[in-house]
Amino acid sequence: MTESDERHEGLFTLRESPVWPRHVIEEIQLKSQLGRYHIQGFSMHRRGVPTLDDLTFVPCTLSRVPLEGYREKCQTRTVLGTRFAENPVVLDRPITIAGMSYGALSANAKTALGRAAKRAGISTTTGDGGMCGEEREEVDLMVYQVLPSRYGFNPDHMKLAQAVEVVVGQGAKPGTGGLLLGAKVSETIAEQRTLPVGVDQRSPVRHPDFIGPDDLQLKIEEIREATDWKVPVYVKMGASRTADDVKLAVKAGADVLVIDGMEGGTGASPDVLLDHTGIPTLSALSEAMRALDDMKAIGEVQVVISGGIKNGVDAAKALALGADAVSIGTAALIALNCNAPLYEEDYAKLGVQPGFCHHCHTSRCPVGITTQDPELMKRLQVDEAADRVFNFLQSMTMEMQMMARACGKNDVHDLEAEDMRALSLEASLITGIPLAGTDFTLRPEDIAAAVAARISGANGQGH
Amino acid sequence: MVAEMTAVTVEAQDLETREVNRAIKRSIADGAKEIHVLHPAGRHSFAVALRADDVKVVFEGPTGWYTAGMNFGPHVVIEGNTGWGVGECMMGGRIEVLGHAGSGTAASIRGGLVYVQGDTGARAGIAMKGGALVVGGDSGYMTGFMMQRGTIVICGDAADGIGDSMYEGTIYVGGSIASRGADAEIEEVTDEDRVLLKQMLGDVGIDENVDGFTKIVSGRKLWNFSTKEPELWKSAL
Ligand SMILES: Cc1cc2nc3c(=O)[nH]c(=O)nc-3n(C[C@H](O)[C@H](O)[C@H](O)COP(=O)(O)O)c2cc1C
Numbered sequence: 001m002t003e004s005d006e007r008h009e010g011l012f013t014l015r016e017s018p019v020w021p022r023h024v025i026e027e028i029q030l031k032s033q034l035g036r037y038h039i040q041g042f043s044m045h046r047r048g049v050p051t052l053d054d055l056t057f058v059p060c061t062l063s064r065v066p067l068e069g070y071r072e073k074c075q076t077r078t079v080l081g082t083r084f085a086e087n088p089v090v091l092d093r094p095i096t097i098a099g100m101s102y103g104a105l106s107a108n109a110k111t112a113l114g115r116a117a118k119r120a121g122i123s124t125t126t127g128d129g130g131m132c133g134e135e136r137e138e139v140d141l142m143v144y145q146v147l148p149s150r151y152g153f154n155p156d157h158m159k160l161a162q163a164v165e166v167v168v169g170q171g172a173k174p175g176t177g178g179l180l181l182g183a184k185v186s187e188t189i190a191e192q193r194t195l196p197v198g199v200d201q202r203s204p205v206r207h208p209d210f211i212g213p214d215d216l217q218l219k220i221e222e223i224r225e226a227t228d229w230k231v232p233v234y235v236k237m238g239a240s241r242t243a244d245d246v247k248l249a250v251k252a253g254a255d256v257l258v259i260d261g262m263e264g265g266t267g268a269s270p271d272v273l274l275d276h277t278g279i280p281t282l283s284a285l286s287e288a289m290r291a292l293d294d295m296k297a298i299g300e301v302q303v304v305i306s307g308g309i310k311n312g313v314d315a316a317k318a319l320a321l322g323a324d325a326v327s328i329g330t331a332a333l334i335a336l337n338c339n340a341p342l343y344e345e346d347y348a349k350l351g352v353q354p355g356f357c358h359h360c361h362t363s364r365c366p367v368g369i370t371t372q373d374p375e376l377m378k379r380l381q382v383d384e385a386a387d388r389v390f391n392f393l394q395s396m397t398m399e400m401q402m403m404a405r406a407c408g409k410n411d412v413h414d415l416e417a418e419d420m421r422a423l424s425l426e427a428s429l430i431t432g433i434p435l436a437g438t439d440f441t442l443r444p445e446d447i448a449a450a451v452a453a454r455i456s457g458a459n460g461q462g463h
Numbered sequence: 464m465v466a467e468m469t470a471v472t473v474e475a476q477d478l479e480t481r482e483v484n485r486a487i488k489r490s491i492a493d494g495a496k497e498i499h500v501l502h503p504a505g506r507h508s509f510a511v512a513l514r515a516d517d518v519k520v521v522f523e524g525p526t527g528w529y530t531a532g533m534n535f536g537p538h539v540v541i542e543g544n545t546g547w548g549v550g551e552c553m554m555g556g557r558i559e560v561l562g563h564a565g566s567g568t569a570a571s572i573r574g575g576l577v578y579v580q581g582d583t584g585a586r587a588g589i590a591m592k593g594g595a596l597v598v599g600g601d602s603g604y605m606t607g608f609m610m611q612r613g614t615i616v617i618c619g620d621a622a623d624g625i626g627d628s629m630y631e632g633t634i635y636v637g638g639s640i641a642s643r644g645a646d647a648e649i650e651e652v653t654d655e656d657r658v659l660l661k662q663m664l665g666d667v668g669i670d671e672n673v674d675g676f677t678k679i680v681s682g683r684k685l686w687n688f689s690t691k692e693p694e695l696w697k698s699a700l
């Protein structure tokens with residue numbers, strides 16, 4: 001047998017190269033067909049990002065007294081926009097439904113989200129493409145987005161809203177505009193956005209009438225004049241250079257900051273942006289709170305955090321880190337039925353199975369959520385879907401209260417960083433919360449303080 | 464009572480912007496048909512989000528950013544220069560700038576007319592979704608960027624990148640064109656175009672020979688991705 005004949009038949013187990021795993025091979029072969037980047041919906045696929053899961057609560061034992069977990073009162077009322085607006089937004093619980101465009105979502109999905117939000121006493125948000133009339137009819141609290149594209153923007157609709165959200169960016173693709181591929185630009189959606197039917201719509205990322213933070217200040221002023229200073233103005237940003245961005249947005253006059261971490265969901269995005277841009281939600285929130293603290297603006301400017309919030313525990317941890325509320329997109333869609341084991345043959349046609357789907361950009365959503373196909377849309381029964389989302393919101397609220405009571409708090413907003421420990425060194429460094437099993441952190445300022453204390457202690461001993 | 468209220472003057476000098484805007488809105492609600500704002504002094508966000516027909520608001524001097532943005536109906540005249548985003552997101556109505564205008568003039572308007580007697584800065588008519596923009600002078604960089612519908616008329620010269628990535632709509636340029644943007648193509652000017660141009664210019668009091676105008680429309684190559692246009696897509700994205 002010559003060396004080039006060597007075949008090893010049956011000798012080795014199949015081993016995937018860590019450099020060239022199957023999904024990388026597939027990706028290259030896909031791009032060699034497409035001639036462009038790969039687009040997908042849902043959320044990112046990369047691993048190893050620090051998350052809120054890297055924190056744990058340290059509830060009351062002997063050193064603290066808990067509240068009765070299943071029964072004692074625990075408040076969830078949340079007020080957003082107390083800085084300049086005449087009428088701040090009052091939510092029954094610290095959750096909002098994130099801005100998801102009518103176009104990315106079907107009218108049924110928007111309607112169901114609206115109905116659930118109203119029952120739960122929380123707000124929903126419009127999105128790229130303007131207001132969905134059916135959703136507006138359902139909700140009491142609507143946040144109206146002002147996006148770079150201004151698709152479907154209508155000042156009359158803005159005046160109906162309880163808050164206005166200027167979108168500077170989103171976590172799934174900070175620094176890049178929205179995307180709605182031709183399959184979803186149906187006649188209705190095209191008309192709403194003033195676009196030709198079937199165009200691959202790549203939205204701008206820069207606003208048409210302002211560019212930097214000083215301009216944003218003028219834009220916010222204009223919105224206040226347009227709404228007679230009645231409603232709060234939120235600024236939504238993808239988490240990037242969050243500390244600087246937070247300071248600039250506060251200076252520009254935002255009432256509320258909506259910060260969307262890199263885990264943030266999307267209806268469509270180039271996958272490279274999903275996986276390789278922005279910073280994690282945990283990091284973004286920690287940076288944001290430190291920046292607000294630097295500006296002495298905690299309590300004056302509220303923070304809504306989003307990006308991968310999947311239950312009430314995540315929400316409770318976010319609140320403990322300083323957020324005033326969380327915003328959910330994907331979790332609400334999953335409650336609607338996204339990735340549910342139904343119509344499995346249609347998932348198969350997309351080349352996936354329930355649990356693995358990220359094909360929102362195709363308009364072929366098997367469960368009728370992210371589609372503009374009238375037949376697929378019918379699969380989402382609004383009443384039942386709204387019930388599911390409401391139930392999920394209830395479960396989130398109860399989980400939040402459970403954590404708060406265990407930590408001895410009768411208001412979920414009283415949760416604080418001291419109620420938690422970090423489970424990884426990374427999370428400890430990011431949040432400034434001690435690693436479980438230690439009583440110190442390794443942040444430079446903490447190390448410096450510890451060293452200074454030792455030195456002064458040593459000096460003290462010398463006297 | 465109403466007859467007495469038809470013409471009103473608002474002295475802006477000693478008022479906050481908020482007070483000026485409230486005075487304008489109150490006057491409209493009280494039946495005023497013509498409101499003159501004195502000493503606007505280049506300040507921002509005047510006369511925004513008004514919803515009224517048959518009302519004229521005249522600024523007797525220059526205004527700042529976003530003048531008459533988000534309006535639906537009124538006729539606004541600025542007797543001087545104006546800042547960025549004049550008329551942005553207007554749904555309908557008429558704006559006349561009797562001077563020059565900053566960047567983002569008539570950004571994303573969906574209806575109505577914005578007329579600038581002088582020059583406009585960069586990105587005039589950006590993301591326009593309907594209506595008309597008429598510029599008596601020259602227009603800046605990337606005029607008509609990502610325009611979706613409507614008509615832009617530039618009587619003077621157009622700077623680089625005009626019509627870049629426009630989806631639909633029409634741009635007419637009377638003077639020279641430094642360069643066209645991605646997928647912006649020249650189409651022959653027809654008799655119908657000339658009639659339209661005459662009418663649009665006449666409407667703002669410009670009596671000009673329209674024979675030399677160039678017409679720019681979308682090449683529609685960016686509507687849907689194609690591997691056959693690699694260079695175009697590389698620069699477009
Ligand atoms: C289907 C879909 C459509 C979206 N459309 C918009 C949009 O139009 N405007 C926007 O600011 N964000 C949009 N987003 C992002 C959400 O507002 C939010 O930032 C994100 O979903 C939060 O992360 P989560 O999905 O992990 O909860 C969209 C998200 C999804 C899933």
Ligand code: SF4
Pocket residue numbers: 041042333337338339340357358359360361364365366367368369370
């Ligand atoms: S099931 Fe629908 S909403 Fe969920 S990932 Fe697939 S296409 Fe998107």
